[in-house]
Amino acid sequence: MVGSGSGTFDALELGLLQALQLDGRAALSRIARRLGASERTLARRYSRLCTLGLRVVGQPVPARLGMTRWLLRLHCAPDSAGSVAQALARRPDTSWISLASGGTELYCALTT
Numbered sequence: 493m494v495g496s497g498s499g500t501f502d503a504l505e506l507g508l509l510q511a512l513q514l515d516g517r518a519a520l521s522r523i524a525r526r527l528g529a530s531e532r533t534l535a536r537r538y539s540r541l542c543t544l545g546l547r548v549v550g551q552p553v554p555a556r557l558g559m560t561r562w563l564l565r566l567h568c569a570p571d572s573a574g575s576v577a578q579a580l581a582r583r584p585d586t587s588w589i590s591l592a593s594g595g596t597e598l599y600c601a602l603t604t
Contacts, residue, residue, distance in 0.1 A: 504529055505537055509546075516548040551587060554603045561587075562602045573598045 501509070504527060511523045524534040538546075554561045568576050577589045577598050589600040 504534070505541065508534060508537055508541070512548055516550055551603070559603050562604065564600050564602065566598050566600070568596055568598065571595055 507527045508523060511518055511526065520534050520538060521531045524531040527534065552559075566573075566576065573591055573595050577591055577600075580586045580598075580600055580602075581589055583602075585602050585604060587601045587603060589598055591598050
């Protein structure tokens with residue numbers, strides 16, 4: 493269950509996340525019907541996921557706009573990967589970031 497500290501999601505939350513990946517603008521009422529849940533229940537789950545950091549953003553297909561997606565692996569000075577990741581996360585061209593390897597590496601995707 494979300495919020496239990498275990499970092500796992502139940503079937504309803506996974507279904508909601510999957511539906512939002514397919515169509516980030518889908519109405520919660522439509523998703524709720526497809527998942528067999530009430531709209532109110534799904535809205536509560538969505539709100540809780542948002543408090544945990546869920547953000548729904550749309551991105552164009554980079555190649556259609558003459559853009560390139562870069563997947564980067566960055567080696568950072570000890571204990572600086574967190575601040576570098578935060579700085580990259582504030583950039584509009586960064587789509588995701590993942591910290592790795594004991595605080596000295598991060599992986600990210602940028603579209604330029």
